[in-house]
Amino acid sequence: MTTPLLEVKGLQQHFPIKGGFLKKTTGYVKAVDGIDLQVFPGETLGIVGESGCGKSTTGRTILRLLEPTSGEVWFDGKDLAKLPKEDMRRMRKDLQMIFQDPYASLNPRMTIKQILMESLMVHNIGTPAERLKTIEEIIEIVGLRKEHLNRHPHDFSGGQRQRIGIARALVVKPKLIIADEPVSALDVSIQSQVLNLLKDLRKEFNLTLMFISHDLSVVKHLCDRIAVMYLGRIVEIADKRTLFENPSHPYTRALLSAVPVAKPRQKRERILLTGDLPSPANPPSGCTFHPRCPYATDICKSKVPSLSDIGAGQLVSCHLVQSGELLSK
Numbered sequence: 001m002t003t004p005l006l007e008v009k010g011l012q013q014h015f016p017i018k019g020g021f022l023k024k025t026t027g028y029v030k031a032v033d034g035i036d037l038q039v040f041p042g043e044t045l046g047i048v049g050e051s052g053c054g055k056s057t058t059g060r061t062i063l064r065l066l067e068p069t070s071g072e073v074w075f076d077g078k079d080l081a082k083l084p085k086e087d088m089r090r091m092r093k094d095l096q097m098i099f100q101d102p103y104a105s106l107n108p109r110m111t112i113k114q115i116l117m118e119s120l121m122v123h124n125i126g127t128p129a130e131r132l133k134t135i136e137e138i139i140e141i142v143g144l145r146k147e148h149l150n151r152h153p154h155d156f157s158g159g160q161r162q163r164i165g166i167a168r169a170l171v172v173k174p175k176l177i178i179a180d181e182p183v184s185a186l187d188v189s190i191q192s193q194v195l196n197l198l199k200d201l202r203k204e205f206n207l208t209l210m211f212i213s214h215d216l217s218v219v220k221h222l223c224d225r226i227a228v229m230y231l232g233r234i235v236e237i238a239d240k241r242t243l244f245e246n247p248s249h250p251y252t253r254a255l256l257s258a259v260p261v262a263k264p265r266q267k268r269e270r271i272l273l274t275g276d277l278p279s280p281a282n283p284p285s286g287c288t289f290h291p292r293c294p295y296a297t298d299i300c301k302s303k304v305p306s307l308s309d310i311g312a313g314q315l316v317s318c319h320l321v322q323s324g325e326l327l328s329k
């Protein structure tokens with residue numbers, strides 16, 4: 001069996017809520033509340049869910065852009081969650097991030113050449129001549145030209161800036177890239193160009209990718225396996241085909257029922273989600289989806305379902321699916 005490149009166990013990210021005159025901690029926002037997942041070499045794992053479900057926080061916590069509250073993040077034989085800061089800094093060469101807003105993540109005072117050079121210099125990669133050769137190659141690989149290296153971020157369109165963000169992540173030849181909603185700030189016409197670029201690069205560089213998005217059709221385009229998140233937890237993980245053909249968790253079914261299908265024969269029953277995503281500062285008891293779930297029973301309100309394998313590597317966190325009372329669609 002292949003060893004995962006990344007293995008996350010029981011990851012939590014709880015942000016304290018401060019209140020009162022003395023700014024005492026009065027509670028916690030449980031943005032990520034016990035995530036377990038694995039990412040295998042060369043695969044693209046999609047993380048999908050509504051805005052506010054904790055998917056971006058999960059990505060940032062894995063990379064320790066936010067310090068985890070608890071849990072383990074095993075990468076290349078090391079637990080990143082416990083790594084001293086200096087070792088973590090060195091490790092960043094192998095773990096890169098592509099951000100949602102490329103403009104905010106690119107220093108406006110630096111040229112593209114300086115931005116890309118900086119990444120190589122920080123990690124002490126190559127001689128000055130080798131660095132120049134590397135960045136000239138990478139800028140063309142992402143679909144821009146060498147002349148663009150002397151320009152500043154504001155000289156580029158949104159799609160071009162995201163290409164620069166991708167070049168910056170790729171230039172250090174990382175083992176894992178976490179892409180956080182990389183196309184959601186772009187025009188729809190540009191989105192597919194950037195997605196196709198990521199798809200090509202994935203093959204060319206044999207990239208391992210964690211792709212975070214609120215959009216199931218975007219995730220479908222690129223990912224091998226998909227994890228569905230709800231209120232800080234994963235409720236279902238499966239390979240793409242299984243998830244789209246046999247979604248099991250009622251939340252996954254509701255999300256999928258809103259995605260248009262190519263062949264009308266495949267038309268799914270529309271499941272409308274009622275109510276808003278509850279606050280992660282005060283999550284519902286038991287299965288946190290129960291106030292919005294059309295199938296909820298008494299046990300759902302009192303007992304937290306585990307994330308269990310229901311066959312063929314499809315993991316689902318639902319009492320009724322696990323007991324066979326609710327069959328996959």
Ligand code: SF4
Pocket residue numbers: 249250251287288289290293294295296297300305317318319320321
């Ligand atoms: Fe719905 Fe109960 Fe399953 Fe939660 S455990 S998804 S409330 S049926």
